[in-house]
Amino acid sequence: MSNNEQLSKLYQKLHEQNxxxxxxxxxxxxxxREVKEVLAEARNVTNFRKSFNRWIRTxxxxxxxxxxxxxxxxxxxxxxxxxxxxxxxxxSVDHSxxxxxxxxxxxxRYAEANLDDVKLETLMDFVISPKYLWLVHxxxxxxxxxxxxxxxxxQFLRDLLS
Ligand SMILES: [Zn+2]
Numbered sequence: 178m179s180n181n182e183q184l185s186k187l188y189q190k191l192h193e194q195n196x197x198x199x200x201x202x203x204x205x206x207x208x209x210r211e212v213k214e215v216l217a218e219a220r221n222v223t224n225f226r227k228s229f230n231r232w233i234r235t236x237x238x239x240x241x242x243x244x245x246x247x248x249x250x251x252x253x254x255x256x257x258x259x260x261x262x263x264x265x266x267x268x269s270v271d272h273s274x275x276x277x278x279x280x281x282x283x284x285x286r287y288a289e290a291n292l293d294d295v296k297l298e299t300l301m302d303f304v305i306s307p308k309y310l311w312l313v314h315x316x317x318x319x320x321x322x323x324x325x326x327x328x329x330x331x332q333f334l335r336d337l338l339s
Contacts, residue, residue, distance in 0.1 A: 222285075222288045222289050222292065222295075222297070223288070223297055223301070224285070225281045225284050225285050225288070225300070225301075225304050226281045226282075226285070228301070228304060229275075229277075229281060229304050229305065232304075232305055233275060238305070241305070241307050241310070242273075242275065242312065244307060245275075245307055245310060245311070245312040246260065246273070246312055248307075249311075249312055253273070253312070253313045253314045253317055254276070254311035254312055254313055255276070255311065255313045255314070255317040255318075255320070255321060256313075256314065256317050258314070260272065260273045260312060260313075260314065261273070261314075272314075272315075273312045273313060273314065273315075274312075274313055274314070274315050274318040275310050275311070275312060275313075276310070276311040276312075276313045276317070276318050276321050277303070277304070277309060277310065277311075278303070278309045278310070278311065278325075278326035278328060278331065279303035279304075279309055279325065279326070279331050279334060280322075280323040280324070280325060280334070281304065282323060283323065283325065283334045283337060283338075284300055284303055284304065284334070286337060287300070287333060287334060287337050288300055290337070303331075309326075325338075
């Protein structure tokens with residue numbers, strides 16, 4: 178092979194490589210764009226933790242908390258020991274925490290992974306419905322952590338982890 182032929186072959190190779198690189202780059206940029214779009218959308222999904230923290234401070238949230246306190250007979254739903262009361266304000270349940278039978282972090286993960294077909298209103302039920310809330314001691318809440326309650330309707334969260 179002459180030098181010229183060799184050189185021309187190399188140029189050809191270089192050209193092909195460039196085309197390939199450009200295609201790779203375009204493909205990469207496309208994926209990158211898609212990832213950014215998905216992330217931007219994900220950020221638009223309700224933040225369940227924030228929503229709950231806002232809601233629990235509202236009149237409705239406080240009423241639900243008091244209802245839980247009464248229906249649990251003033252006991253922690255986990256250890257069954259009495260929940261502490263704040264003396265100065267009578268019936269106050271400020272020393273207790275609300276435990277979610279459907280862990281909020283998992284709900285969040287589920288919502289963000291199923292952006293298109295997820296119904297946020299349905300998921301919000303797990304965030305604020307007394308049916309899915311336990312009033313517990315802060316230390317009991319820590320122990321419970323991200324446990325998913327053994328309810329058939331929470332199977333979708335177990336599936337998320339499997
Ligand atoms: Zn407890």
